[in-house]
Amino acid sequence: MTSIQQNLELITSQIAQAEQKCGRAQGDVQLLAVSKTKPIEAILEACDAGQRLFGENYVQEGVSKVDHFNEQHADLDIEWHFIGPIQSNKTRPVAERFDWVHTVDRAKIAQRLNDQRPETMPPLQVLIQINTSGELSKSGIDSEQVFELAQLISSLPNLTLRGVMSIPENVSNYESQLRAFQELAQVKAQLAARYPTVDTLSMGMSGDMTAAIEAGSTIVRIGTAIFGARDYSNRA
Numbered sequence: 001m002t003s004i005q006q007n008l009e010l011i012t013s014q015i016a017q018a019e020q021k022c023g024r025a026q027g028d029v030q031l032l033a034v035s036k037t038k039p040i041e042a043i044l045e046a047c048d049a050g051q052r053l054f055g056e057n058y059v060q061e062g063v064s065k066v067d068h069f070n071e072q073h074a075d076l077d078i079e080w081h082f083i084g085p086i087q088s089n090k091t092r093p094v095a096e097r098f099d100w101v102h103t104v105d106r107a108k109i110a111q112r113l114n115d116q117r118p119e120t121m122p123p124l125q126v127l128i129q130i131n132t133s134g135e136l137s138k139s140g141i142d143s144e145q146v147f148e149l150a151q152l153i154s155s156l157p158n159l160t161l162r163g164v165m166s167i168p169e170n171v172s173n174y175e176s177q178l179r180a181f182q183e184l185a186q187v188k189a190q191l192a193a194r195y196p197t198v199d200t201l202s203m204g205m206s207g208d209m210t211a212a213i214e215a216g217s218t219i220v221r222i223g224t225a226i227f228g229a230r231d232y233s234n235r236a
């Protein structure tokens with residue numbers, strides 16, 4: 001077994017423990033393996049261990065990986081999630097390839113993704129990125145503006161609104177982590193009451209996964225703990 005496969009096994013058991021600890025059903029929480037900056041071979045190793053959900057942050061890199069797997073390994077049937085910031089001039093390659101986008105935070109992006117989604121593909125599964133800590137420097141919209149954007153997304157035929165995503169401030173205190181995640185869970189519950197397609201809460205990374213699961217996360221996004229530290233020195 002490779003170290004990637006050992007790491008996946010460990011994280012999967014940590015997720016199961018967290019589910020059990022807070023009385024959630026086994027398998028409630030999906031693991032998104034964040035493969036940004038990592039080579040094709042690392043993704044293949046994870047696939048060998050049964051992993052099928054992968055997250056990418058950078059358009060160009062993500063596009064070349066999706067194309068590679070579509071051409072060489074279509075049988076693996078990977079589900080690709082785009083989780084990085086999107087500029088409006090880069091929406092097309094994302095709309096044409098990815099299955100999910102976690103980082104929709106404004107009307108213009110939603111509209112373009114809808115217009116550029118090929119009719120031959122299923123609707124793009126979309127999460128609204130919320131800025132819970134209210135820091136201006138981060139992407140995401142305030143929770144008050146979510147409902148307006150949700151209204152727009154739900155009216156667009158080539159998008160399906162699935163829920164919300166957030167990257168809360170990095171704090172080590174469990175109670176503070178939990179509070180931020182519970183706020184987000186509340187927004188998701190309010191959306192779910194209006195839109196029946198809403199069932200997803202993308203929150204929790206390596207350092208705060210347990211609190212996220214206790215608060216109701218349905219997708220945790222884990223990179224380093226699976227693939228090891230990232231090396232950015234070769235990036236163009």
Ligand SMILES: *Cc1c(COP(=O)(O)O)cnc(C)c1O
Binds near residue numbers: 224
């Ligand atoms: C990189 C990234 C992750 C994974 O982070 P790690 O610290 O490597 O686990 C999760 N979510 C988002 C949005 C990311 O950009």
